Every structure is written in C-alpha cells, then in structure tokens.
Amino acid sequence: MTQPSRIWTAALVIIGDEILSGRTQDKNISQIATWLGIQGIRLREVRVVSDDMDAIAEAVNTLRARNDYLFTTGGIGPTHDDITVDAISAALGVEVIVHPDARAILERYYADKGGVNEGRLRMARTPAGASLIPNRYSGAPGIHVENIYVMAGVPHITAGMLDALTGSLEGGEPLISETVGAWVPESEIAGLLLELERAHEGSQIGSYPFFREGRVGANFVVRSTSEDTIKSVIDSLCEGLGEMGYDFTPGGI
Amino acid sequence: MTQPSRIWTAALVIIGDEILSGRTQDKNISQIATWLGIQGIRLREVRVVSDDMDAIAEAVNTLRARNDYLFTTGGIGPTHDDITVDAISAALGVEVIVHPDARAILERYYADKGGVNEGRLRMARTPAGASLIPNRYSGAPGIHVENIYVMAGVPHITAGMLDALTGSLEGGEPLISETVGAWVPESEIAGLLLELERAHEGSQIGSYPFFREGRVGANFVVRSTSEDTIKSVIDSLCEGLGEMGYDFTPGGI
Structure with missing residues (x-):
C-alpha cells in the first residue's frame, strides 16, 4: 500500500x-x-x-x-x-x-x-x-x-x-463516493453506520433521510480516497441492511 | 422624525x-x-x-x-x-x-x-x-x-x-426594498448609483446585471428602513435613467 x-x-x-x-x-x-x-x-x-x-x-x-x-x-x-x-x-x-x-x-x-x-x-x-x-x-x-x-x-x-x-491547481487524491439507498428510517441503523465508519479508517458515511410516497427512507453516501475501502463499507452496509430485512438499492433511491 | x-x-x-x-x-x-x-x-x-x-x-x-x-x-x-x-x-x-x-x-x-x-x-x-x-x-x-x-x-x-x-424574536425596523429594472449595461450608470447612494443617508443600492434575449440589463434594488428615502432614491434613479434615454420598469424586469 x-x-x-x-x-x-x-x-x-x-x-x-x-x-x-x-x-x-x-x-x-x-x-x-x-x-x-x-x-x-x-x-x-x-x-x-x-x-x-x-x-x-x-x-x-x-x-x-x-x-x-x-x-x-x-x-x-x-x-x-x-x-x-x-x-x-x-x-x-x-x-x-x-x-x-x-x-x-x-x-x-x-x-x-x-x-x-x-x-x-x-x-x-x-x-x-x-x-x-x-x-x-x-x-x-x-x-x-x-x-x-x-x-x-x-x-x-x-x-x-x-x-x-481546470487542471492548473495541485491537489491530492480525489475523494470518491458511492451511494446505497434503502427504505429504512435512518434512526434504525444509526448504530450500524457508526460501527462501519469506525471499522474502516479513512471512510466517511453520510446519511441523508427523505420522506417520499408516504414512506421514510435514506441514502447512505460512503466517501473515501480508496475504492477498496468504499467497496468494503458498501458490502458490509448492504449485508447489514439485508440481515435487518430492508431492501436496498445500489446507487441510491 | x-x-x-x-x-x-x-x-x-x-x-x-x-x-x-x-x-x-x-x-x-x-x-x-x-x-x-x-x-x-x-x-x-x-x-x-x-x-x-x-x-x-x-x-x-x-x-x-x-x-x-x-x-x-x-x-x-x-x-x-x-x-x-x-x-x-x-x-x-x-x-x-x-x-x-x-x-x-x-x-x-x-x-x-x-x-x-x-x-x-x-x-x-x-x-x-x-x-x-x-x-x-x-x-x-x-x-x-x-x-x-x-x-x-x-x-x-x-x-x-x-x-x-415568527414574532417571538425582538427586531428593529425591517429593511424594505423597491426595485427598478432597465435595459442598460450597469457599467453605464455606475456613477449615478454611487452619487444617489451618497446623497441619501441610510440607503443601499444593489445592482444586479443580467443578459437576456440577446440584450444586457440590470435590476437596481434600493433598500432602506424608510419608505420616504426609498421613494426619493427611486424617483431620482428613474429621472436619471430617463435623461440618459433608457426605458425603465418599476418593480424590475
């Protein structure tokens, strides 16, 4: 690395x-x-x-x-x-x-x-x-x-x-992101998000709740400079959502 | 007063x-x-x-x-x-x-x-x-x-x-505003705006240029806590625009 x-x-x-x-x-x-x-x-x-x-x-x-x-x-x-x-x-x-x-x-x-x-x-x-x-x-x-x-x-x-x-300012590795959406109240999975962020150094997970079609849901945006880190967080998050019985949509809802 | x-x-x-x-x-x-x-x-x-x-x-x-x-x-x-x-x-x-x-x-x-x-x-x-x-x-x-x-x-x-x-925070006199729009490049009347603002204590004149239908224009927003001050600035501004041969639109374009 x-x-x-x-x-x-x-x-x-x-x-x-x-x-x-x-x-x-x-x-x-x-x-x-x-x-x-x-x-x-x-x-x-x-x-x-x-x-x-x-x-x-x-x-x-x-x-x-x-x-x-x-x-x-x-x-x-x-x-x-x-x-x-x-x-x-x-x-x-x-x-x-x-x-x-x-x-x-x-x-x-x-x-x-x-x-x-x-x-x-x-x-x-x-x-x-x-x-x-x-x-x-x-x-x-x-x-x-x-x-x-x-x-x-x-x-x-x-x-x-x-x-x-464009291209004239020196920068570092771009922060990249990937989103998963789920029809879950964000307050149900707050604990899981915290745990995942702590377990993956250099990751940030943002939680963006919404209320649509009479239901609550949230998009979860995982940010990091590392694609591997993002993939690992997203995989664990989808697994956790699945175990709790929530459908999720890669790319966000 | x-x-x-x-x-x-x-x-x-x-x-x-x-x-x-x-x-x-x-x-x-x-x-x-x-x-x-x-x-x-x-x-x-x-x-x-x-x-x-x-x-x-x-x-x-x-x-x-x-x-x-x-x-x-x-x-x-x-x-x-x-x-x-x-x-x-x-x-x-x-x-x-x-x-x-x-x-x-x-x-x-x-x-x-x-x-x-x-x-x-x-x-x-x-x-x-x-x-x-x-x-x-x-x-x-x-x-x-x-x-x-x-x-x-x-x-x-x-x-x-x-x-x-609403209504629970103590405030002062609200700042009120009135707008005049004209098909004039703002750079043509910058001097007039400065002169008017200086001549009317407690007034502020904002100039907001735009480019529409192939022509340049600007909206001029006069702000003050005093209706009289606003009226006086607006009157002088419209007079000035008229003397320079520009059409103007009360309320803005």
Missing part, C-alpha cells in the same frame, strides 16, 4: 449583500465544491460576508492562512458596491493597480459597446502582482493572486472561470 | 459535509435571510462548516458574541455524524442532557413507528438550560439556548421551525 497523499483544502468567501438579504439563491457553493472535489481538493469552509471592506479582509486573511487555496465569488463588477479588489488588496497589504492585460481585454470587449468608461475600467483593477483568469462570457477577467482565486458572482460566469482553471 | 431604532443582527452557521462536498444545494441561507428580514433582523454573516466539533464550536462562539442572534442548521438527526448538540454544548461550556419534553415528544411520535431506540433518543439531547422549538413534520424538535437557535437541515422542516418562531 502506498502512503496516502496529503489532503489539499480550499475555503470559499462569498461576497454579497444579495445573498445575505435572501434576494439571490446562492449556486456557487455547490458548483465550486463539486469542481474542487474533481481537482482532489476539499472545500473545508465557506463564509458569506457583506459588501464591507473589513468583513471581506478578515475572512480572506483568516481562511487563506489555514487552507491551500482561497476562492472568492462576487463583488468584481463595475458598480460602487463592487469592492472585492480593494478589500483583497488591503488584506494582502498591496496596492490596487490597473492591470494592463485586463484593460486591453476590456477595451476589445467594449469596442463596439460604447468603449471603456470609468465604471468599466474598475473591472481592470487588480491587486499588484496578480495574474488574470479568462472570462469567456463577459470580458471582465477573474484574478489570481498568491493563493487566492477571485471569481465572478454570476454562476455561469464562475463556471467558465473554473473551466479555465 | 423619530430616531431610527438600533439594528438587530443575526448570523447563521450551516453544519454539514453534504453542503461542502457539493452533494446538496443549500436552500437555508435564502429562506432564513428572508424570514429574518421580515422580523426586522439582518443576516450579517454565514459560515458553512464541516461535521467537526472544533469547527462548529469556533464558528458558534465567534458569531454569537458579535450578533444578537445565532442560527444553526443541520446535524441534529439520529446518526453518528449529527454532533451539533455536542458541539454547541462544548462551545457554551454546559452539559448535554436528555430533555424530558423532547423525550416525551419523540416517544409519542415513534409510538406507532417501532418506539424510541438509541439513535432516536439522540434527538432528545440538548445543551442544559435549553427550550424546544416545535417541529410539526418529523417529531425531533429544534433547540433554543441563550441567543442560539438550533434548526434542522432539511429545508421544509427548517421552514416549519421558523414559522413556529
């Missing part, structure tokens, strides 16, 4: 009063979490903060120090409430500059749309020392500086930026 | 590896944010943490100290990964007890479902000194202790618990 590789972690800071007011339903946590998983990086913590310099800088500095990577979404548009670049520059103690490549991108993008004005030029601002993340949809790029990846807030633009980053 | 009431704030801690893995799309941020807004309480920050004692306790203690209220969702079911009660008790430095009323509720609920077993009894555990929040859907209650409200993770159960709490 080879030594398992170290675990790589990331944190996410979501910047935006629109999320905290309840106006906008966040979709970036799940898409970034899923993308990170494929890169072999685990999303360990998320914070949602308001459009406030101190709140952003506090979250950025705390989370980037204790994770390999920090992602942010939101607050990089052209309006007065878009202060992410200022807050991250303050957190890093570096100047805000107008990035020449970002300016060139925006000049091309807006050439037939009235040209670059003061608001649009805001989107060319970066912390000093940053590089750019391509934005295939709307011109204004994302920003990479130190271990921070500054992304758009609009989910399909974020998705395009993630796509551009 | 009367003195504006003080601002009441809340924070939310979402507990769950299923959110951080990307498996489950969170729906609690927006529903709790919206509910809090109606109670005159502003959601100021959110953290998503893993099913880990220290991570939960750190978030709980930091956020409850600097907000009037702290809400948590998730981790109060019957299985081994449900450790919210333990983590909050540790954070508060109090014992975990089996709450007699919670036990009675679960005994009634499970009377015709096989009775209370060890896993189910976990859901009667609370920090010492807690009171219960009714759960109309699945028996196991939420928990209120000090300024902490411990809620279920499953969104419709959370919704029922919020409903049970």
